[in-house]
Amino acid sequence: MAHQWRGVIAEYAERLPEHVQRRVITLGEGGTPLVPAPALSALTGADVFLKVEGMNPTASFKDRGMTTAISSAAGRGAKVVVCASTGNTSASAAAYATAAGMICAVLVPDGKIAMGKLSQAIAHGARLLQVDGNFDDCLVAARKLAEAYPVELVNSVNPDRIEGQKTGAFEVVDALGDAPDIHALPVGNAGNITAYWKGYREYAGLDAGSSLPPVATRTPAMWGFQAAGSAPIVLGHPVTEPETIATAIRIGNPASWQQAIDARDTSGGLIEAVTDEQILVAHRILSSQVGVFVEPASAAGVAGILALAAQGRVPAGARIVVTVTGHGLKDPQWALRTADGSEVTTMRVSADVVAIADALELG
Ligand code: AN7
Secondary structure, three states: OOOOOOOHHHHOHHHOOHHHOOOOOOOOOOOOOEEEOHHHHHHHOOEEEEEEHHHOOOOEOHHHHHHHHHHHHHHOOOOEEEEEOOOHHHHHHHHHHHHHOOEEEEEEEOOOOOHHHHHHHHHOOOEEEEEOOOHHHHHHHHHHHHHHOOOEEOOOOOHHHHHHHOHHHHHHHHHHOOOOOEEEEEOOOOHHHHHHHHHHHHHOOOOOOOOOOOOOOOOOEEEEEEEHHHOHHHHOOOOOOOOOOOHHHOOOOOOOHHHHHHHHHHHOOEEEEEOHHHHHHHHHHHHHHHOOOEOHHHHHHHHHHHHHHHOOOOOOOOEEEEEEOEEHHHOHHHHHEOOOOOEOOOOOOOOOHHHHHHHOOOO
């Protein structure tokens, strides 16, 4: 019988609020692969899987929460949405707003978002403004705009976003048959760690007020990783000038800070920092040893489990799921550098089979 994945609202309707279901705007998000990563299992001594969120319609995990946020706004008759973004939220908001026939306003830090994401927001017709400031400044402005004007805010401070993003946890449990021991992921504005933790708790029957039967017998330890130059939760104070090559998580004052701490502490987990060098090493291992191409921020979770394994802090044989949050094609320049930072060169040859075979060292 013909069947295709219907998007997260239809697939998880009974676990999502009714108000996001009045006018469903979907691009078929979710249903992303959970890929075994034997190379990472070998490096960590654990049993590692990747939740490959670059397979979503706009190539990042943001689509899970955008279908619910835009559907909710559409159900209330909203005409204009706004978001602040380090790039992926803007790409997703622009696509879903277009599908809903809405106007999408986007505030991004000037010169600090990856070209692929900028292209997506523009291609989908967003009213994009490059703001003289960082992401945190953009979010303050977006919140004020939504308070003072008839505009809906679709950042993850909007609870409808968290509802959609929690489906990532549902899919992990549906694929594995139960929750993993550890769930690792990058942390920026801290919406995703909040959402996964909510999803895992709900599937384990730990949320008050649900009459649905539990699907999982347990919840994982949540391991969040920030970039060392943008690690406010690790440091315990906001970072006024966050820096990292992982522009997606270049965030100094996360909106869901307290929720991230709750997820860390109630799950028995941790939130730690990884350096840009560790991020780039993990990025390279993912592309050259696993076969999964991600953007730098998305490699932070993998960098984290590798760092903890090196410190002997990864339990042998633990089942670990790492969310890799966005596709490598968003920010492809990082593939074109070698480990020592020099530019990758490619060979030129004549269209002659012998010359080509020689160049490939097949002779
Ligand atoms: C690839 O797009 O904040 O901790 O404005 O794009 O839920 O913020 C992006 C964040 C991880 C961090 N990986 O997730 C935005 C934005 C990628 C991201 C994160 C982001 P949160």
